[in-house]
Amino acid sequence: NAGVMQNPRHLxxxxxxxxxxxxxxxxxxxxxxxxxxxPEEGLKFMVYLQKENxxxxxxxxxxxxSAEFPKEGPSILRIQQxxxxxxxxxxxxxxxxxxxxxxxxxxGTRLTVV
Amino acid sequence: QQxxxxxxxxxxxxxxxxxxINCAYENTAFDYFPWYQQFPGKGPALLIAIxxxxxxxxxxxxxxxxxxxxxxxxLHIMDSQPGDSATYFCAASVDSGNTPLVFGKGTRLSVIx
Numbered sequence: 104n105a106g107v108m109q110n111p112r113h114l115x116x117x118x119x120x121x122x123x124x125x126x127x128x129x130x131x132x133x134x135x136x137x138x139x140x141x142p143e144e145g146l147k148f149m150v151y152l153q154k155e156n157x158x159x160x161x162x163x164x165x166x167x168x169s170a171e172f173p174k175e176g177p178s179i180l181r182i183q184q185x186x187x188x189x190x191x192x193x194x195x196x197x198x199x200x201x202x203x204x205x206x207x208x209x210x211g212t213r214l215t216v217v
Numbered sequence: 218q219q220x221x222x223x224x225x226x227x228x229x230x231x232x233x234x235x236x237x238i239n240c241a242y243e244n245t246a247f248d249y250f251p252w253y254q255q256f257p258g259k260g261p262a263l264l265i266a267i268x269x270x271x272x273x274x275x276x277x278x279x280x281x282x283x284x285x286x287x288x289x290x291x292l293h294i295m296d297s298q299p300g301d302s303a304t305y306f307c308a309a310s311v312d313s314g315n316t317p318l319v320f321g322k323g324t325r326l327s328v329i330x
Contacts, residue, residue, distance in 0.1 A: 107260070136317070145223075145306055145320030146261065162317065194260050203310050203318055204249055208260030 105130075107197050107209035108177075115215045116185045124180040124212045128197030135178045136206065137170060140192040151203075152178055158201070185216045220244055221309050223321030230328050236294040238324045240307035243288065247309040251318070252281065252292050255304045264305070265292075297328045 108127040116122050128135050133154055138146040151159040152172035163170070167185075172178040182189055192213045196206035222241045230236045240250075248269055253261035267274045267281040267290065274281045280293040294301055304325050308318040 143322065145221075145308075145322045146318075147320070148317035151317065159317065196260075202315055204251060204266065205263065206318075208262065210258065210260045 107132075107195055107207050109193075109195050109209035109212050111212060112210065113213050113215070115217060117217055118186060119184050122182040122185050122189070122214055122216075124182075124193050124195075124214070125177040126180070126195030126197075126209060127177040128195075129207055132197035132199050132207075134198045134201050135172050136196045136198075136203070137178075137180050138194045138196065138208075140194060140211070142191070146194060149180070151201075153201070182214075185214075187216050190214055190216045220319045221307060221321040223307050223324060225324060226322070227325040228327070230297045230326065232297065232299060232328055232330045234297050234328075236297045236301065236326055236328070237291060238305055238307070238326070239289060239291045240309075240321050241287075241289045242309050244309070244311070244319075245288070246311045247319075248312070249310040250281070250283065250290050251308050251310075252279075253306040253308065253320075255306065255323075261306060294326075297326075299328045299330060302326055302328050 135152045137149040140146045148162040150163050150170045167183045169181045192211045194211045196208045251266035252264045254264045255261040265276050265279050278295045283290045304323045306323045307321040
């Protein structure tokens with residue numbers, strides 16, 4: 104069992120570019136959650152998705168951020184026109200149920216905006 | 218508004234000592250309290266969790282103590298080892314874990330020999 108796979112591990116983008124972060128959940132898990140960790144901060148919930156559906160996006164910034172979890176392939180977190188404040192570690196977690204306990208987190212994507 | 222306040226920010230403990238990390242919360246609807254351990258470059262991993270119907274839960278060297286009236290819970294690591302050096306996060310959730318986790322800011326623990 105490969106666990107939750109996130110790629111890339113590190114991503115550098117210039118201001119104004121787009122960042123695409125990918126997450127493949129654990130085998131058998133159909134629920135994916137994205138969290139963001141700013142420097143010296145705890146993780147903050149962004150969005151919860153099931154296959155082809157966004158269930159809860161209450162933590163997503165209103166502009167420039169979007170997420171999807173297509174029927175086939177990984178979940179994608181997309182950040183358009185990145186700014187320096189988007190620099191953070193982005194973690195994906197998955198679970199076999201729709202509950203927020205018992206998450207398995209991936210190792211994260213560290214986004215640096217220069 | 219920070220819903221879960223964690224302290225201390227950093228902690229240094231001698232090998233074999235007891236590490237204690239505290240969290241306080243404001244939302245009385247929280248009913249699920251997990252602790253996560255995060256090593257550098259890795260994602261957080263669930264360590265231990267408690268629900269408010271018990272005041273203490275122990276798993277090996279790790280114990281959660283829960284004080285519902287004070288709205289506080291703490292993690293105790295007995296016989297701390299250098300391999301325990303990591304960042305620890307407390308978290309809380311409403312509705313038995315059916316809502317997103319709210320995390321504390323983390324405590325960086327260093328266990329020195």
